[in-house]
Structure formats: structure tokens, C-alpha cells
Amino acid sequence: MSINSFGHLFRVTTWGESHGPALGATVDGCPPNVPVDEAALQHWLDRRKPGQNKFTTQRREPDAVRILSGVFEGKTTGTPVQLMIENTDQRSKDYGDIKDKFRPGHADITYYQKYGNRDYRGGGRSSARETAARVAAGGLARAALETLVPGIRITGYMTRMGAHEIDRARFDREEIERNPFWTPDPQAASDWADYLDGLRKSGSSVGAVIEVTARGVPAGLGAPIYGKLDTDLAAAMMSINAVKGVEIGEGMSAAMLTGEANADEIYMGNDGQPRFSSNHAGGILGGISTGQDIVVRFAVKPTSSILTTRKTITKTGEETEIITKGRHDPCVGIRAVPVGEAMMACVLLDHLLLHRGQVGENQGQIG
Numbered sequence: 001m002s003i004n005s006f007g008h009l010f011r012v013t014t015w016g017e018s019h020g021p022a023l024g025a026t027v028d029g030c031p032p033n034v035p036v037d038e039a040a041l042q043h044w045l046d047r048r049k050p051g052q053n054k055f056t057t058q059r060r061e062p063d064a065v066r067i068l069s070g071v072f073e074g075k076t077t078g079t080p081v082q083l084m085i086e087n088t089d090q091r092s093k094d095y096g097d098i099k100d101k102f103r104p105g106h107a108d109i110t111y112y113q114k115y116g117n118r119d120y121r122g123g124g125r126s127s128a129r130e131t132a133a134r135v136a137a138g139g140l141a142r143a144a145l146e147t148l149v150p151g152i153r154i155t156g157y158m159t160r161m162g163a164h165e166i167d168r169a170r171f172d173r174e175e176i177e178r179n180p181f182w183t184p185d186p187q188a189a190s191d192w193a194d195y196l197d198g199l200r201k202s203g204s205s206v207g208a209v210i211e212v213t214a215r216g217v218p219a220g221l222g223a224p225i226y227g228k229l230d231t232d233l234a235a236a237m238m239s240i241n242a243v244k245g246v247e248i249g250e251g252m253s254a255a256m257l258t259g260e261a262n263a264d265e266i267y268m269g270n271d272g273q274p275r276f277s278s279n280h281a282g283g284i285l286g287g288i289s290t291g292q293d294i295v296v297r298f299a300v301k302p303t304s305s306i307l308t309t310r311k312t313i314t315k316t317g318e319e320t321e322i323i324t325k326g327r328h329d330p331c332v333g334i335r336a337v338p339v340g341e342a343m344m345a346c347v348l349l350d351h352l353l354l355h356r357g358q359v360g361e362n363q364g365q366i367g
Helices: 038-048 092-098 109-117 128-148 171-178 186-202 229-238 251-256 334-360
Strands: 013-016 023-026 065-069 079-087 153-161 208-215 243-248 264-269 274-276 292-299 310-313 319-322
Touching: 013 128, 013 208, 023 128, 023 229, 038 065, 038 128, 038 186, 038 334, 079 128, 079 319, 128 334, 153 186, 171 186, 229 243, 229 292, 229 334, 243 251
Parallel strands: none
Antiparallel strands: 013 023, 023 079, 065 079, 153 208, 208 292, 243 292, 264 274, 310 319
16 A cells, blocks of 8 residues: 655655554654654544543543654754554454455445455555554644744634534634534534534434634645645645545635635735735735635545445355444544644644755745
């Protein structure tokens, strides 16, 4: 299985399976002298780890990250950073009944068709467990961003669970860390708790929409045509297991706007810098950051491992039925929030390094 890496100068390769002994990431291209240690990375992993409340899988994993190389005396050396997270709470026996069956809505069937085999224990590489390695790498990217461009702030939150959407009039950034859904709408958090609890008890699941913003990103990141910042952001978010759609700024809704409504008018601010009247573009024009907030949304499908009987086939082509036992997220979108933040951090750092390597400082001064 090839193509387990992403990024250009800041390059991340993830490895490991859901029910293997460990998983992790090899990060190449991290700048030297970035202050980082295991505790700093663990902070971000603790936000993603399973079993923290009844709304996520009850698999109990500490997700303790170890730094095996690339850091000396609390700072990166510029050499590859190897990150490892041990799996400690696998229950592979839960998957014995589906060894020869394909789960509808799951990558089981396509992995088998492509490779002639599949790791049915939790899905192997197709499991959301793989994203723990991304969060560890994202923690390293955040540390580097803080060193190179202090002030960049990356924030993810859930804006929709199934048919239920937040009311942006109630948007409270402080509320995001106070509820298990990472949502900025306190009323939505209360409503979703009852809704998801019912789905959980019935053995079903539901999808979600996650929004990730980056504030304080300098203008100039990204390049025209094939090196667009939004191209790499879209690819990064789409690469997250279970993601089925990505939007930048207005996204699909831009098709419903007129040119007058969509255009973000430009004026000079009191600080002598360009300012915009709105942000329909999501902080990116022509693939290059404008200096506004970067805004990305992605849709996560419902978890395909459910207790409801579904029709399927076996490896030998026989028609049958399937029920997936085990411990699964009723809404995997909850734990996708820190994953989306991590991917944003990795892409921004990668493009910051590319920008500095090609251009250095921005060439066009306004005013």
C-alpha cells in the first residue's frame, strides 16, 4: 500500500493499523530549534482520544505519544521526527463475525478488491484510529507555526449533526471547549446530547459537518494553479477517513450568490493594511491567502459499523446479512474536530515553508 505521505517541505508519513501493536507518524522537514516535548503533543491527542464520554467509542486508549527521534534537549534538530502511539485496548474478537463479510458503507470491499486482502480487525488503515498519528504530527506543526509566526490560532468546531444545525446567532467561541461536541452553540449542545443518546442506544449512527478556521495567517501563502493553498487544504481534509465533502469559504453556497453579493469589497484599514468587508472567499483568493481567516468545512459520513441488520455479500459472492458488534462512535464527527485542526496546521506550515523558500518576504507592498 503506497502513498501514505502528504506535504511538500513539511512531509508527514503515517503508519500502523487500528489493531496492530502501535501506530504513528514520521515527520520530515520540521524546522530546527522548535521547542516541543511529549507533553506538548499529548495535549492535542487528549482532545481526540476515545472513551472520554458516552458519545464516543468506549475503546479505552491512553494515546500516549512517544518521540523517538528528531528532538534533543527539548527542541527539534531538523532531522526526521518519529512519533509512536501504542495500541493497548484492542478487542479483535469483536470482528470475528465479519471476517468474510463486507460492511455496507465501509472500505472493506474496496480494500479487498484492490489488494486481495483486508485487515477486518477494526478496519486496519481505513479505521479512524489512524487519525491519532495525524493529530500528533499536527501538534508538532502547531509548535513550529508558533515559533515562526506567533499569533496563528486554529480552531475547529461542529456546526451540524445530522439534520440539526447550529444557530450562528448564538455563536460563542468560549463554548467550544465546554461541551462534548465541540460546538459553539450551547443550545445545540444540549439538543444534540438527547438526540445522539437515542441514536447510540439504538445502535445507529449519524454524520456531521466540521468547520475549521485559522486566524492570523499572513497574506501570500499558496501559489497559482497547481500549488493553491485551498487545493492542499481540500485534499488534506478529504483524506481524513469518513470525509465525503469539503468547502472553502462559501463553498457550494457561492453558486447561489450574485457577483455583488459574493465579492468581498476591499478598503484600507486604520493600520494602513488592506481590509475586507466580508469573507465569502474563506481567506483565499486565486489559491493564495489574503490575511483574513481561513475557513474550511468538511462533511463526515455516519459510522458504517452499526447494530442494525444490513444486507451484504461475502468474499465468495454469497448474499447474506451483517450486524457489526464492537465499540464504535455513534458520531465520528466529534473526534474529527481535532483531526481537522491538525490537518490545517500541517498544511499551513508546509505552505509557510514553501513561501519562505521561494519568495522570502511578500514582494508586493500596498500603500
